[in-house]
Amino acid sequence: MNLKELAAKLGLSQTTVSRALNGYPEVSEATRLRVAAAADKHGYRPNTRARGLATGRAMAIGHVIPISSQHEMVNPIFGDFIAGAGETYSKAGYDMILSQVEDHRQEQVYREMRGKRNVDGIIVHAPKMGDSRITMLQEIGIPFAVHGRASELTGPYNWLDVNNKSAFQRATDFLLDLGHKRICLLNGLESMDFAFRRRHGYEDALAARGITPDPDLMLAEEMTETYGYRTVQKMMQTANPPTAYLTSSIIPAIGVRRAIEEAGLKMGKDISVITHDDDLSYLRNGEDVPQFTATRSSVRDAGRQLAEMLIQQINNPSGPPLTRLLEAELTVGRSTGPAPERTA
Amino acid sequence: MNLKELAAKLGLSQTTVSRALNGYPEVSEATRLRVAAAADKHGYRPNTRARGLATGRAMAIGHVIPISSQHEMVNPIFGDFIAGAGETYSKAGYDMILSQVEDHRQEQVYREMRGKRNVDGIIVHAPKMGDSRITMLQEIGIPFAVHGRASELTGPYNWLDVNNKSAFQRATDFLLDLGHKRICLLNGLESMDFAFRRRHGYEDALAARGITPDPDLMLAEEMTETYGYRTVQKMMQTANPPTAYLTSSIIPAIGVRRAIEEAGLKMGKDISVITHDDDLSYLRNGEDVPQFTATRSSVRDAGRQLAEMLIQQINNPSGPPLTRLLEAELTVGRSTGPAPERTA
DNA sequence: TTGAAAGCGGTACCAT
């Protein structure tokens, strides 16, 4: 059933039917009802492509997920974020087009999206420091919004980020307040912008107390369980092992916990753990939170918000760039405690 | 740059340019080269919507992810599967449209997709037993393919599934061979088809040895870490606790492991654990596999394959329904061992 | 081998 057929059935012109369906004021109430009823009865839906061609809008947003050749892992965070964005889209009538793209093909893909005109805007995930994608998109001229930020970048752009630096500063402060002196940081890969900011939060907190960061306690790797497990094992063999671990995700924290327990030590007593956590509900369900968390209430909500920002920008391209910095919420659980007495 | 402009620049008609670009044989080699060069130079990409309108194909596949009102968790499995499907799509020139839909709105969404004509086919995820979506899609008449199967359903349809029943039968057999008599099954929600099949595999293996399944040892819940943790705690307080656990995913297995270790018991010695695992690389990275796994080599590959099947079906709608049953690979790690001697 | 023109299914301007 298309517009032409529907109009014919009603004995009206396509124009009138279209207007009635799209809520134009000049249609009489009587015909509007008639049209609505008929459309409903026949299950009429305007053809997206035809409408898009006529209006110049694709009614779709592209999400480009980088799949690095080095680390092939699919980040579980994306799932939650995307679910949130999806909610916003479906309310606003947008489709979500998802594409995984290798790092080196990004530019090509953006230009293609622009040329094919099948998206009205793009969400950029997992920005690196000085991420070239951002300047590229500015140049290409598609509306876009970044989930995160890219340090050392000039022009303005739309972004939403959690305040990574302050979260790690506060988490470090928290441990310092408990008397911990040697805090091991298990950060993500530092080419990622968020990891860079997190390290600075950690360093600043130490510096504020006159502690010089020990490079041996600052790790930066891909966030796997093994990473956490191995790190603790190695650290325990050193002369002066840390009394606390601060991890960048709950995944390595699981490995940290395992290594600690296997060593016969007690979390929150012998060793403290605190992690930045992005609300992976299946891993920390309810009250059973396995460690302290400095967490945003929900990544999902961030997805919702960023999607809204992008849509707003699409509808008003000349408006000012939209930015939003979410402050992490610091919650405390049973895996963190005062620094144990030590001879060292 | 659109076709009209490109044609004008070349002093050719739109027709010829279009033909040259789409590889029609009647174009002279000379003009074909000229056109290709110009298109390349100006970065011309045909407008998807216009082309789709003219050809009647959307060049997009819809993935519908159910978000149940009960369990809001975003299954991390989807990530890997979808990454695989995405690879196939990008090779074949398809876009992937992702939409999360609440259970009760599924029908509406399918009809909408059909009406709006913005997808050429649909992938159905996480089928329940006798899933109504399948009959619905058959009736609506969009090509579709199911990731999994739905028991007790009549008509033929395209699907790809791992052999859940045989995997659990083999895993149970494995434990039985080691002398375990009381094996606790931590299954997923049994409204899901895969969970139903898995239970049957477990039951059949027991039955083959003349063991009547103990209902108290057969759990079926949402697969969270807490589920595993709590279950072990409860089981340990019973008169005759199990010596082995068989879990339906690595997530509860993490909780199982934690409870066992916290109780001061040794995995693979006091208690054995085996899990069906879908290759979440960040949780079981490399050699450090925390438990035995009865696993498909990769969910990702399944995504690739199912996407190919759907595209094939779209291109040849009158062809026979495509089905594929993948056999799980049984690998063994250090968390499983012989049943301990017991007085009971 | 090339081109003109009629769609594809809508929207939106200009009349009436």
Added chain:
DNA sequence: ATGGTACCGCTTTCAA
């Protein structure tokens, strides 16, 4: 308040 019609950008028949 309603209708006629010219697009939107591409593919595809039909003619030359």
